[in-house]
Amino acid sequence: MSNIRNSENIWVLSGFLGITGIVAAGILALVSQMTAEPIKSASVxxxxxxxxxxxxxxxxxxxxxxxxxxxGVEYAVAKYQNKIVGFAAKVSENNGYGGKIDAIVSFDTAGTILAVYILEHKETPGLGAAVCERKFQKTIFNLFSPVPEGLPSNPVLDQFHGKKAAPGTSWKITKDGGEMIYRTGATVTSRAVTGLVNAAAANFTAAREKFEQEAAK
Amino acid sequence: MKNSLWQDFAKGVWKENPVLVLLLGTCPTLAVTSSASNGLGMGLATTCVLIGSNAVISLIAGITPQKIRIPVYIVVIATFVTVVHLLMQAYAPPSLCQALGIFIPLIVVNCIVLGRAEAFAAQNGFFRSMLDGAGMGLGFALTLTMLGAIREFLSSGSVFEVKIITAWTTDFLLPAAAPGAFIIVGCILAFKNFCNRRKAIKEGRLYVPPKGLDCRSCRICK
Structure with missing residues (x-):
């Protein structure tokens, strides 16, 4: 064994490293195959x-x-007894303070925004993140009570709920002369979120015809 | 003289704590500890990798050619990290996976793991190496959780996402951001050295800082 340990023969060295690599690759292939199914179901x-x-x-x-x-926008369609009752559009926006923001905006069939839900963001904790996150704050007093059902509130995102997507509508934050309130210290994020909803609404108004054809099928 | 098995395990928690004494793995320490649960997740993931890599490396160290031992160790470590990463994606809560993000694959280059492989596992047996990995991992996880809890509490008054001080509504951003991490780690390091010094004085010895941290043994600026 000691002659392998002190070997300087190039064939021994490369052979040893090669065997290590092959064994490692084998183990990884096995684990990757074993976890493929759970990873998929976790993301679903x-x-x-x-x-x-x-x-x-x-x-x-x-x-x-x-x-x-x-x-380019992916819609998940909600149906009740084979009739379309709503849409969920997956949109993203690159103008966040920390880069990309991914969100889902849901509409009913008339084009009313039902909810804005941020999936992923990289905003500053406490400032931009507070605009994006919907979270029930657990406190020491309600630690063991069950988590309430439904969508946690968020003042910046909630103001879009009930607004109607129509051709030409574009919402702005109050700083830019619009009507949407924003969070002090998180102007860029608030602007990005507003832009995100605008993009979703514009895409939805354009896409409605296609949905109507789909529904007629 | 060889340490007892218990000493092999326990030294990683306090006496040779990887973050506070060896000052290894500072990048994940500062980057992911914005909350206690992130720190705990990162610490546990690193512990799993440390135990596995130490165990395997202690077995193969005897037959590994000296010339290529570092690449061989890195392959072993990278295998364990990828396995842990895949398992986390499959079974850990998605919010934790998203928060730790790039730092899980980066455990491969975490100095603690390769450092323990070289300094301990390559010279000790299978069982002792696993104990060393577990102790070092536990020390790392405890330090990260403590740091995360301190940062989370100072920035929003909550620990493990549970609000302790309910009246605290506006977040204080400094401890949650990178500069706050440096400041708090510095305070903890100072406290650790203060404890060491007091203990040494009580025992009537002269306090000598660990060699790597001592200015007199450093040759960089001389």
């Missing part, structure tokens, strides 16, 4: 949890399975 589960929290009317189909792509 996370998506389902997000879709449940969108204030959509009651639906009975599998929304993750019924997806339509319109002009």
């Amino acid at each position: 589960k996370a998506e389902l949890a997000a879709l449940k929290n969108l204030n959509l009317p009651e639906f009975d189909n599998d929304m993750t399975a019924s997806k339509i792509n319109v002009n």
Whole structure:
């Protein structure tokens, strides 16, 4: 054994490293195959949890399975007894303070915004993140009480709820002469979120015709 | 003289704590400890990697050619890190995976793991190496959790996302941001050295800082 340990023969060295690599690759292949299924189901589960929290009317189909792509935006369609009752549009915006913000905006069939839900963001904790996050704050006094159902509130995101997407509408924050309140210290994030909803609304108004054709089928 | 098995395990927690004494793995220490749960998650992931890599390296160290031992160790460590990463994606809560993000794959280059492989596992047996990995990992996890809890509490009055002081509504951003991490780590290091010094004086010895931290043994600025 000691002659392997002190070997300087290039074939011994490369052979040893090669064997190590092959063994490692074998182990990884095995683990990757074993975890492929749980990883997939975990991501589906996370998506389902997000879709449940969108204030959509009651639906009975599998929304993750019924997806339509319109002009680069992915819509998950909610159906109740085979009739379309709502849409969830997955949109993203690159003008956040920390880069990309991914969100889901849900609409009913008339184009009213039901909920704005941020999936992923990299905003500053406490400032921009407070604009993006919806979270129930647990305190030491309600530590063991169950988490309340439904969508946690967020003053900046909630003001879009009930607004109607129509051709030409574009919302702005009050600083830019609009009507949407924003969070002091997080102007850039508030602007990005408003832009995100605008983009979703514009895409939705353009996409509605396509949905109507789809529904007629 | 060899340490007892208990000493092999316990030294990582306080006497040779990887963050507070060896000052290794500072990057994940500062970067992911914005909350207690992130610190705990990172610490546990690193512990798993440390135990596994120490165990395997103690077994193969005897037959590994000296010339290529570092690449071989890195392959072993990278394998364990990838396994842990895959398992976390499959079974850990998605919010934790998202928060730790890039720092899980980066455990590969965490100095603690390679440092223990070289300094301990390569010269000791299977069982002792696993104990060393577990102790070092536990020390790392405890330090990260403590740091995360302190930072989270100072910035929003909550620990493990549970508000302790309910009246605290506006977040204080300094401890949650990177400069706050440096300040708090500095305070903890000062406290650790203060404890060491007091203990030494009580025992009537002269306090000598660990060699790597002592200015007199450093040759960088001379």
